[in-house]
Amino acid sequence: MLAACNTTAPLQPIPGSITYGGQPHTKLTQSPPGTRIAHRFTNQWGQDIYETYILQPDRSLKLVSREEVTPF
Numbered sequence: 001m002l003a004a005c006n007t008t009a010p011l012q013p014i015p016g017s018i019t020y021g022g023q024p025h026t027k028l029t030q031s032p033p034g035t036r037i038a039h040r041f042t043n044q045w046g047q048d049i050y051e052t053y054i055l056q057p058d059r060s061l062k063l064v065s066r067e068e069v070t071p072f
Contacts, residue, residue, distance in 0.1 A: 033057040049066060
């Protein structure tokens with residue numbers, strides 16, 4: 001019963017995410033699987049967003065974290 005409480009849904013891409021609308025058309029061929037890829041962008045509300053992806057063995061990107069960056 002407790003295990004059900006610990007499950008979280010995978011992050012979904014939002015406008016501005018690398019994988020929003022599907023995987024990128026170009027594949028990362030020089031980086032080995034497991035490489036972490038950082039992506040920073042401004043969303044539609046003007047907030048700075050920082051996302052982290054992991055390159056999968058099939059060369060697709062998996063979104064693993066997202067945070068809103070607050071200015072100083």
